[in-house]
Amino acid sequence: MTRKIHIFDTTLRDGEQSPGASMNTEEKLVVARQLLRLKVDVIEAGFPISSPGDFESVRRIAEIAGNDAVVCALSRAIDKDIDVAADALKYAKRPRIHTGIGVSPSHMHDKLHITEDQCLERAVHAVRYAKRYVEDVQFYAEDAGRSDYAFLARMIQAVIDAGATVVNIPDTTGYSLPDEFGARIKYLFENVRGIEDVTVAVHCHNDLGMATALALSGVRNGATQVECTINGLGERAGNTAMEEVVMGIRMHGSQLNAHTDVNTREFTKASRLVSSITGMGVQANKAIVGSNAFAHSSGIHQDGVLKKRDTYEIINPSDVGAGVGQIVLTARSGRAALKHRLEELGYEFEGTELDELYDAFLAIADKKKEVYDEDLESLLNERDREESAVYTLEGVQVSCGFPLTPTATVTLRDPEGNISTVCEWGTGPIDAVYKAIDKIICVENDLSEFTITSVTRGLDALGEVTVRVKAAGGQVFTGRGADGDIIVSSTKAYLNALNRLISRRH
Ligand code: KIV
Numbered sequence: 253m254t255r256k257i258h259i260f261d262t263t264l265r266d267g268e269q270s271p272g273a274s275m276n277t278e279e280k281l282v283v284a285r286q287l288l289r290l291k292v293d294v295i296e297a298g299f300p301i302s303s304p305g306d307f308e309s310v311r312r313i314a315e316i317a318g319n320d321a322v323v324c325a326l327s328r329a330i331d332k333d334i335d336v337a338a339d340a341l342k343y344a345k346r347p348r349i350h351t352g353i354g355v356s357p358s359h360m361h362d363k364l365h366i367t368e369d370q371c372l373e374r375a376v377h378a379v380r381y382a383k384r385y386v387e388d389v390q391f392y393a394e395d396a397g398r399s400d401y402a403f404l405a406r407m408i409q410a411v412i413d414a415g416a417t418v419v420n421i422p423d424t425t426g427y428s429l430p431d432e433f434g435a436r437i438k439y440l441f442e443n444v445r446g447i448e449d450v451t452v453a454v455h456c457h458n459d460l461g462m463a464t465a466l467a468l469s470g471v472r473n474g475a476t477q478v479e480c481t482i483n484g485l486g487e488r489a490g491n492t493a494m495e496e497v498v499m500g501i502r503m504h505g506s507q508l509n510a511h512t513d514v515n516t517r518e519f520t521k522a523s524r525l526v527s528s529i530t531g532m533g534v535q536a537n538k539a540i541v542g543s544n545a546f547a548h549s550s551g552i553h554q555d556g557v558l559k560k561r562d563t564y565e566i567i568n569p570s571d572v573g574a575g576v577g578q579i580v581l582t583a584r585s586g587r588a589a590l591k592h593r594l595e596e597l598g599y600e601f602e603g604t605e606l607d608e609l610y611d612a613f614l615a616i617a618d619k620k621k622e623v624y625d626e627d628l629e630s631l632l633n634e635r636d637r638e639e640s641a642v643y644t645l646e647g648v649q650v651s652c653g654f655p656l657t658p659t660a661t662v663t664l665r666d667p668e669g670n671i672s673t674v675c676e677w678g679t680g681p682i683d684a685v686y687k688a689i690d691k692i693i694c695v696e697n698d699l700s701e702f703t704i705t706s707v708t709r710g711l712d713a714l715g716e717v718t719v720r721v722k723a724a725g726g727q728v729f730t731g732r733g734a735d736g737d738i739i740v741s742s743t744k745a746y747l748n749a750l751n752r753l754i755s756r757r758h
């Protein structure tokens with residue numbers, strides 16, 4: 253039997269640190285349920301001291317995870333952080349506190365202004381302090397990838413002696429070369445007493461596009477936990493993509509002496525879900541989950557694949573849930589068919605909730621001949637956005653064309669139920685709509701991105717708009733909206749971004 257590699261998902265913590273990828277608690281719960289379907293071993297649910305929202309997310313994810321996954325909360329090596337993390341994990345069946353400190357010269361001297369000995373002392377104290385609350389304590393040696401080998405070994409020895417059950421060796425800046433990072437892990441195995449009795453984790457960033465290679469090199473050299481995110485979401489250039497590292501281990505399991513327990517058939521769905529919730533699109537040529545990952549366009553390739561799939565395909569698309577035959581729903585499909593398909597997608601609805609969804613489904617099915625899974629996911633996201641809205645859209649109307657001046661009339665309902673209607677003109681219809689919304693909501697922001705994509709194929713497809721707005725303090729908020737009419741989707745997307753901005757402020 254090969255070594256089991258524990259998959260530690262940090263989409264909800266490191267992933268959420270990507271600018272514009274912030275998720276509210278309900279959205280995090282939807283992602284967490286998908287992580288449970290993927291059968292990851294550990295869910296890092298948040299950084300509880302950072303905000304009440306993060307605290308609440310960790311608490312609620314701990315409730316739904318039960319015994320199915322370890323739920324982990326991040327903290328710095330600070331008592332108060334650890335107290336709050338422990339409080340958020342109070343009801344977790346399998347709680348883990350993840351604490352740590354920067355260990356590279358740059359982090360110790362320039363960021364923390366401490367000596368090596370002070371750094372060791374703080375790390376040991378944090379582990380012992382966390383042990384007062386939970387048995388399972390993971391220590392991260394931040395920026396280990398640029399640390400001094402001997403000091404890193406001293407640090408890891410000290411925290412293991414203090415009771416850490418997992419030691420995490422991050423390449424925080426994605427600086428290392430894969431063989432060099434692997435050598436670092438090997439060095440630790442050769443120089444730290446008792447290291448084989450704890451779990452050694454790797455957490456690699458993608459600044460040089462090598463996060464997956466770094467993580468696999470860590471595994472080859474002894475690591476048995478990989479930290480990763482769906483779609484490689486994460487700080488700056490992102491983190492190790494779970495779908496890549498897990499499929500890498502699956503393809504080369506005997507060479508790496510490794511396997512994971514992840515249900516890889518859930519990858520495509522997980523990727524679409526995270527992309528749709530965060531508004532962070534997936535590039536078409538992204539490994540495993542990109543829309544072109546299994547597309548063959550040149551004649552020679554098509555000929556080869558038709559003769560034998562593995563001439564150009566190393567992965568069977570169905571192994572990652574791609575290209576699986578979909579049941580296509582139409583306006584003639586009944587409630588039972590909709591309920592069944594939603595259940596296959598992982599959503600359960602009964603009673604009036606199902607009735608409401610069925611009505612919304614019929615409204616789409618009347619306009620489109622066929623309703624695909626993507627349409628259903630878009631419908632569900634739209635419903636969640638409406639439920640959590642601060643301002644709601646009551647109506648939008650535009651008049652534009654050559655040689656007209658584009659004008660828009662927008663009607664919104666505020667949280668107290670008051671209705672406002674404003675008419676504005678702009679350089680185009682969307683500019684006019686956004687000016688009208690700004691006049692009603694009056695919240696300072698800068699629109700930094702606007703993209704429109706079709707949810708499925710065909711002229712009758714839903715148009716999905718993603719916008720990013722920058723608030724006065726520099727924080728970025730993503731908004732999404734989907735509708736058969738792109739003016740309506742554009743309006744919903746902007747309103748969604750402003751609603752998020754306002755909610756965060758409150
Ligand atoms: O990149 C990093 O070092 C981290 C730690 C908090 C684990 O995200």
Ligand code: ZN
Pocket residue numbers: 266422424455457487491
């Ligand atoms: Zn990180």
